[in-house]
Amino acid sequence: MKDVKCECGHVNPHGTVLCEACGKVLDENEKKNPVLDMRYEGSARRSQTYNKTIIDKIWNFFSSVKVGVWLIIITLIASALGTILPQEMYIDQPPEVYYEEEYGWFGKLYYQLGFNDLYGSWWYLLLIAMIGISLVICSLDRVIPLYKALKAQRVTRHEGFLKRQRVFGINTHVDNDDFTVIKKHLKEKRYRVREENGDILAEKGRFSRWGPYVNHVGLIIFLFGGMLRFVPGMYVNENLWVREGETALVPETGEKLYLKNNQFILQHYDKNKDKTFKKAIEEAGEVVKNYQSNVILYNRVGENIPGEKPKLEAIKDYKVRVNHPLTYEGYSIFQASFRSDLEAMTFALTNKETNQSFGEMKINLRNPKSVYDLGNGYSVKLLSYFPDFEFGKNGEPSTKSRVPNNPAFVFRMISPENPKGETSFVAIKQTIEPSGNNTYKMSFKGIETKNVSGFIVRKDSSLWAIILGGIIFMIGVIQGAYWNHRRIWVQNKNGEVWIAAHTNKNWYGLKREIETVLTDTKLNIPEDQLQIEKQDKEVV
Amino acid sequence: MVTISSNLLFIAFILYLVATLFYGGAITSKKGAIDKKGTNRWGKIAVLLTIIGFISQLGYFITRWIAAGHAPVSNMFEFTTFFGMALVGAFIVIYFIYRTTLLGLFTMPVAILVIAYASMFPREITPLIPALQSYWLHIHVTTAAIGEAILAISFAAGLIYLVKAIDQSKASKRTFWLEVVMFSLVTVLGFVAISSTFSGLGYHEKFTWIDKHGNEANLEYTMPALTGPHEGKLLTKEGFQPLVEMPALINAKKLNTVIWSLMAGLILYGVIRVILRKRIAAALKPLVKNIKLDFVDEISYRSVLIGFPVFTLGALIFAMIWAQMAWSRFWGWDPKEVWALVTWLFYAAFMHLRLSKGWHGEKSAWLAVIGFVIIMFNLVAVNLVIAGLHSYAGS
Numbered sequence: 048m049k050d051v052k053c054e055c056g057h058v059n060p061h062g063t064v065l066c067e068a069c070g071k072v073l074d075e076n077e078k079k080n081p082v083l084d085m086r087y088e089g090s091a092r093r094s095q096t097y098n099k100t101i102i103d104k105i106w107n108f109f110s111s112v113k114v115g116v117w118l119i120i121i122t123l124i125a126s127a128l129g130t131i132l133p134q135e136m137y138i139d140q141p142p143e144v145y146y147e148e149e150y151g152w153f154g155k156l157y158y159q160l161g162f163n164d165l166y167g168s169w170w171y172l173l174l175i176a177m178i179g180i181s182l183v184i185c186s187l188d189r190v191i192p193l194y195k196a197l198k199a200q201r202v203t204r205h206e207g208f209l210k211r212q213r214v215f216g217i218n219t220h221v222d223n224d225d226f227t228v229i230k231k232h233l234k235e236k237r238y239r240v241r242e243e244n245g246d247i248l249a250e251k252g253r254f255s256r257w258g259p260y261v262n263h264v265g266l267i268i269f270l271f272g273g274m275l276r277f278v279p280g281m282y283v284n285e286n287l288w289v290r291e292g293e294t295a296l297v298p299e300t301g302e303k304l305y306l307k308n309n310q311f312i313l314q315h316y317d318k319n320k321d322k323t324f325k326k327a328i329e330e331a332g333e334v335v336k337n338y339q340s341n342v343i344l345y346n347r348v349g350e351n352i353p354g355e356k357p358k359l360e361a362i363k364d365y366k367v368r369v370n371h372p373l374t375y376e377g378y379s380i381f382q383a384s385f386r387s388d389l390e391a392m393t394f395a396l397t398n399k400e401t402n403q404s405f406g407e408m409k410i411n412l413r414n415p416k417s418v419y420d421l422g423n424g425y426s427v428k429l430l431s432y433f434p435d436f437e438f439g440k441n442g443e444p445s446t447k448s449r450v451p452n453n454p455a456f457v458f459r460m461i462s463p464e465n466p467k468g469e470t471s472f473v474a475i476k477q478t479i480e481p482s483g484n485n486t487y488k489m490s491f492k493g494i495e496t497k498n499v500s501g502f503i504v505r506k507d508s509s510l511w512a513i514i515l516g517g518i519i520f521m522i523g524v525i526q527g528a529y530w531n532h533r534r535i536w537v538q539n540k541n542g543e544v545w546i547a548a549h550t551n552k553n554w555y556g557l558k559r560e561i562e563t564v565l566t567d568t569k570l571n572i573p574e575d576q577l578q579i580e581k582q583d584k585e586v587v
Numbered sequence: 588m589v590t591i592s593s594n595l596l597f598i599a600f601i602l603y604l605v606a607t608l609f610y611g612g613a614i615t616s617k618k619g620a621i622d623k624k625g626t627n628r629w630g631k632i633a634v635l636l637t638i639i640g641f642i643s644q645l646g647y648f649i650t651r652w653i654a655a656g657h658a659p660v661s662n663m664f665e666f667t668t669f670f671g672m673a674l675v676g677a678f679i680v681i682y683f684i685y686r687t688t689l690l691g692l693f694t695m696p697v698a699i700l701v702i703a704y705a706s707m708f709p710r711e712i713t714p715l716i717p718a719l720q721s722y723w724l725h726i727h728v729t730t731a732a733i734g735e736a737i738l739a740i741s742f743a744a745g746l747i748y749l750v751k752a753i754d755q756s757k758a759s760k761r762t763f764w765l766e767v768v769m770f771s772l773v774t775v776l777g778f779v780a781i782s783s784t785f786s787g788l789g790y791h792e793k794f795t796w797i798d799k800h801g802n803e804a805n806l807e808y809t810m811p812a813l814t815g816p817h818e819g820k821l822l823t824k825e826g827f828q829p830l831v832e833m834p835a836l837i838n839a840k841k842l843n844t845v846i847w848s849l850m851a852g853l854i855l856y857g858v859i860r861v862i863l864r865k866r867i868a869a870a871l872k873p874l875v876k877n878i879k880l881d882f883v884d885e886i887s888y889r890s891v892l893i894g895f896p897v898f899t900l901g902a903l904i905f906a907m908i909w910a911q912m913a914w915s916r917f918w919g920w921d922p923k924e925v926w927a928l929v930t931w932l933f934y935a936a937f938m939h940l941r942l943s944k945g946w947h948g949e950k951s952a953w954l955a956v957i958g959f960v961i962i963m964f965n966l967v968a969v970n971l972v973i974a975g976l977h978s979y980a981g982s
Contacts, residue, residue, distance in 0.1 A: 086942075086943065112939050112942075112943040112944065113943075113944065115939060116936050116939050116940055116944070119932050119935055119936045119939070120932075120936055122932060123929050123932040123933060123936070126925050126928055126929050126932070127925070127926070127929050129920065129925060130922040130925050130926065130969070134920055136919075136920070137921075149799065150836065151836060166920045284916075316714045321714060323589075323654060323655060323656070323712050324711075324712060324713060324714040326711040326712075327709075327711040327712060327713040327714060328714065330709070330711065331713075334713075334714050334716065335716055335717060336714065336717070337717055338717050368717065369717035369718050369720070369913060370717065370718065370720055370721040370912050370913045371912075372912065372915065379915065381914075381915040383915065503915045505915050505916070510911075510917075513907075513917065517904050517907070520899075521896065521899065521900060521904065524895065524896045524899060525896050528892040528893065528895060528896050529892075529893070529896070552888070552892070553885065553889060554881075554885065555685070555882060555885045577881070578879075578881060
């Protein structure tokens with residue numbers, strides 16, 4: 048394609064609307080407008096110039112702000128839809144059951160549409176990806192020509208350019224002193240003043256024009272950080288349960304780190320001590336004050352030999368609390384939850400009639416003995432043990448898991464009178480005697496529990512990109528929002544003084560600034576051509 | 588300390604009310620209210636009252652902070668009150684940029700409604716649950732609220748624009764929707780009125796009901812139950828027998844409050860219409876006759892420009908930093924997080940439409956209204972209806 052040479056001598060790339068150097072209107076269509084469209088300085092954007100190949104078409108599609116806005120709106124609506132019902136990650140039942148059970152036909156439909164995991168769905172990720180592409184192409188399509196145009200601009204501007212500025216005015220009275228005053232005022236207002244042939248171009252805040260592109264770069268880095276998560280090894284997210292007094296291997300650390308849980312602490316607010324909160328506590332019942340696990344982090348020393356106890360070296364003694372995770376070499380260990388596990392149960396062998404006890408036995412629920420000798424000829428055999436008891440499908444007792452959530456036992460109680468023993472089935476709050484006429488029973492004496500701390504182990508190697516992206520985004524947004532790019536032209540044309548001004552936003556501020564710049568001169572304040580138009584309309 | 592604190596809040600509230608009257612006076616008084624050369628005497632008094640009110644509310648905030656030991660932004664009452672204060676603060680800042688008292692006439696009532704709405708929630712000082720015990724509570728919540736408040740100024744300016752720009756001589760879609768906005772504001776007043784009436788009367792009635800899992804539960808209403816809970820049995824003697832029973836899926840108590848508020852809103856609105864004999868927006872029109880359209884348009888856009896970075900920082904970036912520390916992930920698609928994202932996306936779309944599609948003026952004003960609706964949705968509906976991890980903010 049041919050470049051366009053302007054009458055001022057500047058060579059513009061094909062597709063340019065306003066000459067980069069003097070601002071002369073090169074596009075015939077634009078000449079009809081009383082006020083110029085100054086976006087991107089009328090520079091030659093690829094998307095506005097080429098539309099032949101498939102690449103052109105794709106480029107043009109993604110470079111359109113219209114498309115970008117649609118992508119934002121669709122993502123916005125989709126995101127909102129995902130909040131109607133809880134997402135899959137926040138429910139603790141299988142989703143195929145949960146949604147219908149909790150929310151009826153609507154829940155079922157929600158699940159069938161795949162909204163239960165909306166933010167992880169392929170189409171949501173596709174939307175985000177398209178926004179990413181749109182960000183890159185939109186920015187490239189605009190920032191390069193804009194940069195070139197702003198760099199090439201000359202002080203002296205074409206008449207057609209000046210009179211088609213939104214703020215514009217003509218003065219027939221010419222006084223050279225006025226120029227000196229204006230220059231002084233402009234400099235006081237921190238304008239960069241350039242002069243050529245007695246014409247003035249005052250400019251400030253050009254860097255705010257780069258704000259949008261800077262923030263887009265930040266967003267792209269942020270999204271890239273989000274993508275890094277899918278790279279294996281970049282992102283570790285594991286649950287770790289450690290019982291009090293035990294040491295566990297921290298997952299995904301290459302079998303290097305071990306964590307010992309010394310103690311789990313749960314504290315509630317005390318309405319007598321925390322008097323300020325008395326009323327609120329009475330209303331809410333119990334309010335948790337602190338979840339804390341006192342832990343020691345260990346490093347394994349030496350080779351890992353299977354079957355042998357690893358040698359451990361303590362690295363850190365730490366109190367893990369909510370908001371205060373333990374961090375070490377990129378790993379963070381968070382206090383996430385806790386539970387109380389049954390540890391042991393105590394029973395007494397008792398005569399049903401006399402209620403006389405013949406000794407107590409404590410059963411370790413993780414490691415029960417098969418016989419408990421109570422002395423004097425009394426003993427109890429543990430025939431079967433169901434840590435997580437339920438009646439199976441055929442009515443037989445069975446266990447759901449190895450975790451002692453609901454322990455049940457089959458005992459044989461041996462006594463001097465009954466050396467063969469009597470059988471008794473004991474579960475929580477129930478006893479079944481197969482023979483129906485036992486002399487002895489196992490009476491429940493107490494339980495011991497042990498706290499188990501729930502930790503989340505996390506390592507996120509993509510955080511740096513997220514942080515960097517966030518910082519750059521903020522810089523860009525502030526740069527674009529809190530500064531304005533203002534230009535004021537004061538030029539000699541046909542023996543008159545023409546004043547024109549442009550800003551990318553905040554016209555009110557620009558007009559006020561022009562007023563101060565023109566004080567102590569005989570020059571008229573230029574008018575806002577858009578406003579004149581509107582006032583005309585309003586009068587009609 | 589707690590008493591001082593609530594007294595200061597009350598003083599602030601009264602001052603805001605009086606200030607609003609003065610803003611009205613500033614517009615109607617003859618001496619060129621919108622003249623470039625500044626504000627008339629009424630206007631000056633109004634601004635002064637606003638500033639004293641703001642300082643008084645700041646006093647409430649500080650004394651309550653001292654009493655509680657943490658910044659009072661940890662429950663619905665405290666957060667919403669702070670939002671109201673931020674709104675007044677944002678108005679004061681914008682006032683000193685643009686010097687228009689008309690903006691006060693539209694902003695102060697919104698702020699008053701917000702604070703009145705806040706005081707309908709339990710006002711006790713609540714202890715912090717472990718997840719909230721972080722200095723990020725102060726940083727994240729206050730910055731987010733300030734950001735939202737500045738964005739809300741664009742709503743007030745947008746409203747002025749619409750009141751002025753929309754032709755009220757004949758009914759149209761535009762007059763209808765503008766009136767819907769007015770009605771919504773009146774309904775908030777209705778909610779406040781009806782809640783305070785029943786709580787003033789000390790109304791209570793108790794039910795037992797069957798929840799969706801088939802469990803029996805207790806429920807206490809503070810307004811007569813128009814919509815009763817699922818298989819509810821009224822326990823209170825002389826209590827109001829529900830007119831309709833709701834299925835277990837629906838929260839009958841909240842629905843009941845909504846219905847009462849709507850009824851109160853309708854009655855209030857009806858009374859206002861009877862008195863005014865025209866649409867509220869039409870009645871407000873004479874107040875805005877002196878202001879230039881593109882001037883309010885600029886205030887509206889400027890508020891978005893100032894508020895957007897603050898909102899991003901507070902509601903997204905600080906939120907992410909804190910979430911990373913408290914919940915071990917910076918982003919978890921919790922409803923509150925998602926709605927902060929929705930708000931952010933909306934204002935991003937707003938700015939793109941304005942910059943490149945040339946959506947200035949009325950379109951831009953409508954967008955400012957929608958943006959405020961989204962912010963309010965995030966404040967009210969997400970806390971009370973959707974809940975989630977941020978649910979402690981719901982009481």
